[in-house]
């Protein structure tokens with residue numbers, strides 16, 4: 236337990252600032268409130284010190300500053316995690332928001348990305364060469380949190396999870412050392428970082444394999460009336476078994492607000508939506524996607540070839556910073572009549588009109604990686620059910636969170652196992668959740684944790700407990 240007073244911390248933090256390329260932000264500073272704010276407006280926490288790092292050496296100094304005073308440490312990449320673990324009351328926040336550099340080696344088809352970059356930063360740089368890393372579907376999401384938890388996006392079935400394209404990381408360990416981890420050096424750490432979350436150190440840079448996709452993809456959004464939702468999900472389940480890997484799609488139950496950003500045909504309405512991106516030959520894509528477009532008379536069919544960068548922005552209006560968000564998820568294997576009933580019934584009584592239930596099509600390259608190759612053991616599920624509670628009124632927190640939890644519990648028994656840590660609510664199930672997420676890989680993760688972070692310095696995450704000494708000497 237630290238006995239350091241706030242005044243001592245403030246004085247020491249001002250001294251620390253002199254040694255940094257970046258800066259220190261403290262309570263009372265003008266920048267403090269902006270710097271502690273996260274994307275999820277529910278989170279309102281007051282850290283002791285925010286270190287806005289500029290370099291790996293700054294990150295190292297910040298970690299040493301905190302650990303030498305036994306202060307809690309949180310790590311902020313893009314600040315997008317729903318649970319808000321990036322900012323913790325009384326902690327030293329190692330904040331990488333100003334480390335957003337991206338360097339593409341087009342000839343080698345690799346890209347080095349600093350630990351605070353947003354995925355849009357990387358998309359902009361790689362797309363100049365017709366390349367892409369398979370990240371998520373929202374450009375302001377942090378590369379760091381998304382990658383360390385797995386990473387699912389529009390290219391998932393063609394190229395796998397984001398971690399499947401990760402080649403190397405540079406990280407600062409709990410001991411305050413800068414290490415480079417890849418398949419040849421610190422290979423156990425490298426393995427653990429490919430899905431084990433922020434448990435093992437602060438990643439200051441990632442090197443990814445970038446893939447050739449060109450600059451255009453075929454995008455399709457087919458909106459159907461909500462009363463066709465049952466038939467639409469049953470059809471979707473029979474359809475997706477036949478699709479090539481170049482297609483990554485969703486079936487979504489939800490609604491759009493009654494405001495100008497929503498297309499007039501669906502404004503203020505509930506719907507079932509088939510949302511797809513085809514990243515291969517567009518003519519073949521037209522043929523593959525056609526059944527989704529012809530299934531029933533749509534409210535709106537918005538299908539066409541578009542720049543990939545533009546497609547990465549399609550969700551921009553749906554998730555404003557400072558809105559209130561609580562997201563959970565479950566893997567499932569099938570959409571039988573019982574599951575469809577559960578999803579449609581919950582969608583029909585969601586407390587917020589802009590909440591959605593997202594059925595992520597998995598399979599393809601995601602499923603071709605063995606369960607033990609990365610920490611993420613669940614590779615074979617057919618779908619991920621994303622439960623997205625989105626609302627704006629603080630007075631409605633309880634009912635919106637309750638709705639998501641209720642749906643989560645209603646589908647959890649149908650899960651073939653595993654849990655996607657990037658959509659894990661507030662992590663309130665803690666140990667149970669972590670063990671479910673990592674299954675048979677948990678013991679190995681705990682051993683790597685014991686080797687790199689025996690005191691559990693990095694604990695504000697889906698936390699893996701360091702293996703006890705006897706366990707950690709095995710393997």
Ligand code: FAD
Nearest residue numbers: 312313314315316320371372373377379380381387433438
């Ligand atoms: P932060 O809140 O900054 O960090 C989250 C946690 O990651 C931290 O608490 C810390 O434990 C760890 N961390 C962050 N940076 C570092 C670092 N440099 N080194 C070590 N640990 C670090 N996920 C998908 O898979 N696909 C999607 O399409 C997708 N879309 C999303 C859209 C929106 C609008 C939002 C809000 C989230 C989305 N997510 C998606 C979920 C997202 O992947 C997670 O919320 C992820 O944690 C966000 O990472 P971040 O760096 O922005 O978050």
